[in-house]
Amino acid sequence: MTAIVDIDTKRKMLFQLKRIRAVEETIAKKYSEGKMRCPTHLCTGQEAIAVGVCAALRNDDFVVSTHRSHGHYLAKGGDLKKMLAEIYGKATGCSGGKGGSMHLIDESVGFMGSTSIVGGTIPIGTGLGLSIKLNGTDQVSCVFFGDGATEEGVFYESLNFAVLKGLPLLYICENNFYSVYSPLHVRQPSGRNIFEMARCFGIESSKGDGNDVIDVYSIVSQSVDYIRTQGKPIFLEFTTYRWHEHCGPNFDNDIGYRTCEEYLWWRGKDPIALLINNIKNNNEIGDPEIKNIEKIITEEVNEAFHFAEISQFPHSEDAFTQLFKL
Amino acid sequence: MHRIVNYVKAVNEALHIAMESDAKVITFGLGVDDPKCIFGTTAGLKEKFGSERVFDMPVSENALTGVAIGASLNGIRPVMSHQRLDFFLLGMDQLVNNASKWFYMFGGKRSVPITIRLILGRGWGQGPQHSQNLQAWFAHIPGLKVVMPVTPYDAKGLLLSSIFDDNPVIYLEHRWLHNLEGEVPEGDYRVPIGKAHVIKQGEDLTIVSLSYMTIEALHAVDVLERQGIHCELVDLRTVSPIDWETVFQSVKKTGRVLALDTATETLSIAGEVVAKVSMELFDALKSPPRRLALPDFPTPTSLALTEKYYRRAEDIVNIVGEMLGNNLNIKEILDSRKSFHDVPGDWFKGPF
Structure with a gap:
């Protein structure tokens, strides 16, 4: 289901894909310097879902996310400098150094938190969906989670509640086929489609190619219209693949839980390359513009890393603040 | 003007007042609008405030805790109720990993103003899974406030404070207190979280108590008074954060402390009271601190098996006697017993 997507949207999505990729790869390159001292889960290879979904959302729509949330945060419009400063543990970080890579927040763009x-x-x-319904606004609440999360009790409990109450929820399952190093086939019976299982709860659901940002954007745009007008939840599954190790900056195909062939097949489905092919086939954006996008991104990313590195650490005494809101 | 109402009515009034004064307050839980309305505590709410704000819920304790958290991030003030604490244990993940930490781990960006009412069981064969008093679990988690009101006055005033606090509050409501009557003003008033209440002044010994054990302590203090022993009774009311100033002030005066608890003994709130008093006031102590809590066993069910399991006024009197080196008389207490040890009084006919 690939609809016609206008060139402006494609241009914005290309920019976001490349920007997230540049951020993640710079983190990977610099991680061994030992300045980013927290578990860091990179989303390289999975950017198209974050970008396609968030391009279809409004600024005031809510997003919550997971341990692997850099892409979601940035695609929703989260402040890059504050994210990097947070990963560096600095006072200027979005959570003041109390959260790190896995606890990002930027409420000004509706990114309500990752855990x-x-x-x-x-x-x-x-619950954010419930608040939208109670407050009578037309926002959408979007939840990003992985295939592993669909094995948790709260997944079933939450879907049931969203359907029961008719909540404006967009559930996005990023199926990258692994929970850490445990493949899907040891965790769920073969032949099951997660999106079909979800449908059994009475929720509309479908599945798309999570590496094809045009596909993601098309499906999500229609879904968001449905959620806003019908006031009902939707469940979408997008398949994708993470390139780096589960946690950290390296590649881990050598440790034996996945094959090099599998990895290379997915590398051949690079979300950025797919979008550029689409654009070039339609003669929409030329190489000079792509080069210019890369230049802008490189400057922004370098500046943001510089900001994070030169920012001050919080005072050690700040560890003992903000237990309660006074 | 004295206005006497029972604990259930006091809780109910607090919910009505909170929902009336703030349209963002909602309340949900299994049975909030069923014919029994959680022992009557949620009566009339749905009729008055509608099914959008007052609703029964799926039996999904963990997700609904998360739903409460999520709603609270966008201005809603949820009050969730469970008829026994034991069922809520499935919600510990959302409570401990998310609610208690949200304000802290996002650098103070957004707090979680939710109130979770949990009812504590005792007696009548509630047994291993309907009578756990796990206040120490909650109090152990930084970022949670934990209150255990005893009187109807405190029940209402602390529930209103809990609902309008900007942080997650665990409101522990002992089933045996539901029929307790006391003076309760009309309208909105607040009992501050984190303030203990010196129920009775005395010079000989400090009893630090909480929840239902305060009722047993009141009986014991009365009997001790007639035997010439004047105890100071401090009802904690809030077990996190504990009002140490009030506790220390009392123990400095009396030089002796007995800590009571409705939970099993090891790593209990009573244990914390003993530890902190020992560390801070060692030189002021005339005798070793003591605690009286439940044995470190699951709760048995049978009438016969609970006889020595639960702690009562006579146990308090006996310990006070040991601490003071006196042989005290408990006959008065035993003679006054009109009902079995496994009910709070004739009003309680079960089943839970």
Whole structure:
């Protein structure tokens, strides 16, 4: 289901894909310097879902996310400098150094928070959906989670509640086929489609190619229209693949849980290359413009890393603040 | 003007007042609008405030805790109720990993103003899974406030404070207190979270108590008074954060402390009271601190098996006697017993 997507949207999505890729790869390159001292889950290879989904959302729509949330945060419009400063543990970070890579927040763009317990934000996004309904606004609450989270109890509980109450929820399952190093086939019976299982709860659902940003954007745009007008939830599954190790900057195909062939097949489905092919086939954007996009991104990313590196650490005494809101 | 109402009515009034004064307050839980309305505590809410704001819920304790958190991030003030604490244990993930940490881990960006009412069981064969008093679990988690009101006055005032606090509050409501009557003003008033209440002044010994054990302590203090022993009774009301100033002030005066708890003994709130008093006021102590809590066993069910399991006024009197080196008389207490040890009084006919 690939609709016609206008060139402006494609241009914005290309920019976001390349920007997220540049951020993640710069983190990977610099991680061994030992300045980013927290578990960091890179989304390289999975950017198209974050970008396609968030391009179809409004600024005031809510997003909650997971341990692997850099792409979601940036695609929703989250402040890059504050994200990197947070990963560097600096006072200028979006959570003041109390959260790190797995606890990003930028409420000014509706990014309400990411957490690190599998499935942990599924009911929280559902509760945001309840608040939207109670407040009578036409926002959408979007929850990103992985295939592993669909094995958690709160997943079933939350879907049931969203359907029961008719909540404006967009559930996005990023199926990258692994929970850490445990493949899907040891965790769920063969032949099951996650999106079909979800449909059994009475929720509209479908599946798309999570590496094809045009496909993601098309499906999500229609879904968001449906959610806003019908006031009902939708479940979407997008297949994709992470390129780096589960956690950290390296590649880990050598440790034996996945094959090099599998990895290379997915590398051949690079979301950025797919979009550029689409654009070039339609003669929409030329190489000079792509080069210019890369130049702008490189400057922005370098500046943001510089900001994170030169920012001050919080005072050690700040560890003992913000237990309660006074 | 004295206005006497029972604990259930006090809780109910607090919910009505909160929902009336703030349209963002919602309340949900299994049975909030069923014919029994959680022992009557949620009566009339749905009729008055509608099914959008007052609703029964799927039996999904963990997700609904998360739903409460999520809703609270966007201005809603949810009050969730469970008829026994034991069922809520499935919600510990959302409570401990998310609610208690949200304000802290996002650098103070957004707090979680939710109230979770959990009812604590005792007696009548509630047994291993309907009578756990796990206040120490909650109090152990930084970022949670935990209150355990005893009187109807405190029940209403602390529930209103809990609902309008900007942080997650665990409101622990003992089933045996539901029929307790006391003076309760009309309208909105607040009992501050984190303030203990010196129920009775005395010079000989400090009893630090919480929840239902405060009722047993009141009986014991009365009997001790007639035997010439004047205890100071401090009801904690809030077990996190504990009002140490009030506790220390009392123990400095009396030099002796007995800590009571409705939970099993090891790593209990009573244990914390003993530890902190020992560390801070060692030189002021005339005798070793003591605690009286439940044995470190699951709760048995049978009438016969609970006889020595639960702690009562006579146990308090006996310990006070040991601490003071006196042989005290408990006959008065035993003679006054009109009902079995496994009910709070004749009003309680079960089943839970």
